[in-house]
Amino acid sequence: MDKEQFIKKFASQFEDVELPNVYETTDFKSLSTWDSLTAMSVQLMIEEEYQVTVTNESLKNTIRVIDLFELVKAKQALK
Amino acid sequence: MRTSLTKFVDIKRYGLWVRLVEESDAEFIVSLRTNSELNKYLSPTNNNVAQQVEWIRKYKLREAMGREYYFIAMDMEGKKLGMNRLYDFDSSSFEVGSWLFSANSPEGASIKADLIAREFGFETLQFSNCRFSVHKENKKVLAYHTSFKPVIVNETDEEYHFLLSKDKFNNYRTKLLNFLL
Numbered sequence: 001m002d003k004e005q006f007i008k009k010f011a012s013q014f015e016d017v018e019l020p021n022v023y024e025t026t027d028f029k030s031l032s033t034w035d036s037l038t039a040m041s042v043q044l045m046i047e048e049e050y051q052v053t054v055t056n057e058s059l060k061n062t063i064r065v066i067d068l069f070e071l072v073k074a075k076q077a078l079k
Numbered sequence: 080m081r082t083s084l085t086k087f088v089d090i091k092r093y094g095l096w097v098r099l100v101e102e103s104d105a106e107f108i109v110s111l112r113t114n115s116e117l118n119k120y121l122s123p124t125n126n127n128v129a130q131q132v133e134w135i136r137k138y139k140l141r142e143a144m145g146r147e148y149y150f151i152a153m154d155m156e157g158k159k160l161g162m163n164r165l166y167d168f169d170s171s172s173f174e175v176g177s178w179l180f181s182a183n184s185p186e187g188a189s190i191k192a193d194l195i196a197r198e199f200g201f202e203t204l205q206f207s208n209c210r211f212s213v214h215k216e217n218k219k220v221l222a223y224h225t226s227f228k229p230v231i232v233n234e235t236d237e238e239y240h241f242l243l244s245k246d247k248f249n250n251y252r253t254k255l256l257n258f259l260l
Contacts, residue, residue, distance in 0.1 A: 035219075053258065
C-alpha cells in the first residue's frame with residue numbers, strides 16, 4: 001500500500017484543498033471543508049480502492065492522514 | 080393524493096429524532112437558510128421570521144392533505160440540527176429537497192436524516208421513485224447523490240435533475256449504514 005498514493009486519493013475527496021496542502025501529518029478534520037459528506041467520500045474511496053470499511057466510529061479515533069493510512073493498512077493486513 | 084400521516088411522524092432512528100416542522104421552528108429555519116456558508120445553492124430566503132411562520136402555516140395545510148412533509152431533525156435530547164422536505168408528489172414519485180444542516184451537527188447527522196426522509200417516501204408513502212435536483216457547482220452534494228447511481232432525467236445550465244428508484248436507494252443505503260452506524 002503506497003502512502004503517497006493514499007494521500008493523493010484522500011486529498012482528491014476534498015472540494016477545495018490542493019494536494020500540496022495535505023500532508024501525512026495534516027489534522028484532516030480541521031480542514032475547512034471537512035464535514036459528513038467529505039467523510040462519506042473518503043469512506044467510499046477507501047472501500048473502493050482498498051477493499052476495507054472504515055466506520056464513522058473509526059474515523060473519530062483518527063486525527064492525522066497518516067493515522068488513517070495506518071488504520072487502512074492494518075485492516076488490510078487482517079483480511 | 081395520499082392520506083395525511085402527520086400524527087405518525089415521530090421517528091427515532093439512527094440516533095436522530097425526526098418530527099414535522101412547527102411554527103416555532105421558523106427562527107431556526109431562517110437562521111440556517113440565511114447563513115451564507117450554507118445557503119449558496121438554495122433558493123433565496125429573507126431573514127423575516129414572521130414570513131417564515133406564514134409559510135409554515137400554509138405548508139401545514141398541504142401537510143394535512145398528505146401533499147408535503149417538512150422534517151426537522153434533532154439529536155435525541157431535542158436539539159435541532161437541520162431539516163429536509165418531501166414535496167411535489169406524483170403518482171409514483173416524490174421530490175426531496177430543502178436539505179440543510181447546521182455546520183456543527185454531529186458527524187453523519189445530515190446523511191442519516193436524508194436516509195430517514197427518503198425511507199419515509201419509499202416505505203411509508205410507498206412511492207417507487209425519488210426525484211431531486213442538484214446544482215452542478217455543488218460538488219460535494221453531487222458526489223453524495225450520484226453515489227446512489229440515480230438516472231439523470233433532465234439537465235439545465237445550472238442543475239442536474241435525477242430520478243432514483245427504491246431498489247437503488249435500498250442497495251446503497253445498506254452500504255452507507257455500514258459506515259454510519
